[in-house]
Amino acid sequence: VSASPTAxxxxxxxxxxSGRTRDINLQNIADYLRPLGIPVKECRVVSDEQxxxxxAVNDLRKMYTYVFTTGGIGPTHDDITADAIAAxxxxxxxxxxxxxxxxxxxYKQMGxxxxxxxxxxxRIPDGAVLVxxxxxxxxxxxxxxxxxxxGVPQIARAMLEDIGPRLKTGKLLLRLTVQGAxxxxxxIAGALVELAEDYRDLSIGSYPWFQxxxxxxxxxxxxxxxxxxxxxxxxxxHEIVLLGGAQPKTLAEEPN
Amino acid sequence: VSASPTAxxxxxxxxxxSGRTRDINLQNIADYLRPLGIPVKECRVVSDEQxxxxxAVNDLRKMYTYVFTTGGIGPTHDDITADAIAAxxxxxxxxxxxxxxxxxxxYKQMGxxxxxxxxxxxRIPDGAVLVxxxxxxxxxxxxxxxxxxxGVPQIARAMLEDIGPRLKTGKLLLRLTVQGAxxxxxxIAGALVELAEDYRDLSIGSYPWFQxxxxxxxxxxxxxxxxxxxxxxxxxxHEIVLLGGAQPKTLAEEPN
Numbered sequence: 001v002s003a004s005p006t007a008x009x010x011x012x013x014x015x016x017x018s019g020r021t022r023d024i025n026l027q028n029i030a031d032y033l034r035p036l037g038i039p040v041k042e043c044r045v046v047s048d049e050q051x052x053x054x055x056a057v058n059d060l061r062k063m064y065t066y067v068f069t070t071g072g073i074g075p076t077h078d079d080i081t082a083d084a085i086a087a088x089x090x091x092x093x094x095x096x097x098x099x100x101x102x103x104x105x106x107y108k109q110m111g112x113x114x115x116x117x118x119x120x121x122x123r124i125p126d127g128a129v130l131v132x133x134x135x136x137x138x139x140x141x142x143x144x145x146x147x148x149x150x151g152v153p154q155i156a157r158a159m160l161e162d163i164g165p166r167l168k169t170g171k172l173l174l175r176l177t178v179q180g181a182x183x184x185x186x187x188i189a190g191a192l193v194e195l196a197e198d199y200r201d202l203s204i205g206s207y208p209w210f211q212x213x214x215x216x217x218x219x220x221x222x223x224x225x226x227x228x229x230x231x232x233x234x235x236x237x238h239e240i241v242l243l244g245g246a247q248p249k250t251l252a253e254e255p256n
Numbered sequence: 257v258s259a260s261p262t263a264x265x266x267x268x269x270x271x272x273x274s275g276r277t278r279d280i281n282l283q284n285i286a287d288y289l290r291p292l293g294i295p296v297k298e299c300r301v302v303s304d305e306q307x308x309x310x311x312a313v314n315d316l317r318k319m320y321t322y323v324f325t326t327g328g329i330g331p332t333h334d335d336i337t338a339d340a341i342a343a344x345x346x347x348x349x350x351x352x353x354x355x356x357x358x359x360x361x362x363y364k365q366m367g368x369x370x371x372x373x374x375x376x377x378x379r380i381p382d383g384a385v386l387v388x389x390x391x392x393x394x395x396x397x398x399x400x401x402x403x404x405x406x407g408v409p410q411i412a413r414a415m416l417e418d419i420g421p422r423l424k425t426g427k428l429l430l431r432l433t434v435q436g437a438x439x440x441x442x443x444i445a446g447a448l449v450e451l452a453e454d455y456r457d458l459s460i461g462s463y464p465w466f467q468x469x470x471x472x473x474x475x476x477x478x479x480x481x482x483x484x485x486x487x488x489x490x491x492x493x494h495e496i497v498l499l500g501g502a503q504p505k506t507l508a509e510e511p512n
Contacts, residue, residue, distance in 0.1 A: 019286030030275030040273045045299035076445045076462040117445030189332045189373030206332040
């Protein structure tokens with residue numbers, strides 16, 4: 001684990017691998033962590049199988065400062081993430097008394113039966129710290145450096161708010177995007193190599209898109225922690241796009 | 257490697273981990289492979305770093321029948337996937353004469369300079385078999401059980417058509433989705449457990465969605481190779497949704 005914090009994301013769910021569902025949690029988590037200076041370095045997607053989850057958790061928690069899992073903490077039979085996390089850390093798992101009381105009260109207020117299935121959502125690995133779920137009540141949890149979130153994107157996103165203050169922040173990574181509609185990578189690749197050599201502290205990426213013959217182009221993305229260098233490279237990226245025969249446009253800065 | 261074919265997907269690109277881009281290639285690849293009876297069992301997302309790519313490729317190609325990589329085969333400095341694949345297989349990499357001729361001709365027809373950067377796209381690991389790119393010309397390639405595709409979704413999708421005939425197919429996995437708008441998982445989880453016990457050859461998943469208090473519900477998904485069992489379970493899934501106080505609806509069958 002390096003001095004500057006890093007993160008990995010582990011998406012759990014057959015529905016992501018089968019193509020039934022297109023994931024959005026990776027992007028949401030990365031967007032949340034970026035302004036905290038915590039880059040996501042790796043992501044894995046595994047099925048709802050305990051051994052696959054355990055193996056991935058145990059790989060990732062050793063390699064990165066933080067691991068965020070999504071999915072598999074609901075009330076149904078295919079929700080096995082809490083058990084898998086307990087197994088990964090080789091600890092027990094049981095009904096958490098505070099969660100039982102909280103959920104019993106919540107369901108009573110809603111006039112909803114607190115069924116055995118719903119009680120399953122109170123099963124928390126021994127030693128884990130709870131993560132608040134302001135959307136639907138049943139909490140996530142933190143086990144050492146591993147945060148276990150719901151799979152429903154709105155709930156996962158809300159849980160991050162409770163986790164943020166627990167994280168060690170890093171140096172803010174700034175990002176600049178210059179778009180060239182109609183541009184082709186091959187016309188600018190040489191100039192980009194030289195630019196990358198001039199700005200070794202920035203990372204420069206080239207991302208082509210292609211929707212159709214009339215709708216294609218390239219996004220040039222520079223990122224780094226040096227705001228002055230980023231301002232300087234913006235001008236140069238515009239020149240490169242112009243040289244490639246396209247009109248450059250700096251995209252609105254994403255919130256950082 | 258089991259008798260029934262399996263697949264892994266390796267998505268390569270900083271833009272996916274930074275949150276700049278939301279991936280669609282995993283879903284497209286899974287959708288393409290499903291009717292061939294080849295389930296995707298794992299997916300990883302890594303950055304544009306050679307050691308990360310090599311390590312993931314070497315893990316996955318031993319674990320699954322096929323590996324599909326996307327991204328990093330364009331003409332710019334951050335396109336390093338071909339080199340990484342050569343390194344993973346410990347083979348050389350050089351300009352492929354057929355690809356050089358093909359691309360030179362194509363760019364000549366387009367009246368476009370065949371620059372050194374564009375020539376980079378003709379660098380193919382020794383021993384690899386080419387994969388056709390009907391969209392933009394520069395090919396992907398197959399190295400043993402690893403298929404390397406472009407990152408642009410339209411190109412990656414088109415390349416799959418050339419790969420399909422090379423794949424060993426498995427038993428077709430059928431899928432049935434019964435939707436319950438307004439349904440809550442906790443009201444049906446018990447009945448689902450019993451159903452899962454009655455239909456051990458089918459996999460039954462429960463996927464809640466939550467957009468707002470007025471727009472939430474559960475999709476119940478059964479999948480397996482036994483069409484008769486799937487037809488039988490449809491009726492039971494409808495009953496379970498009704499018992500949960502919601503109106504069941506079988507979603508249109510996805511093309512299988």
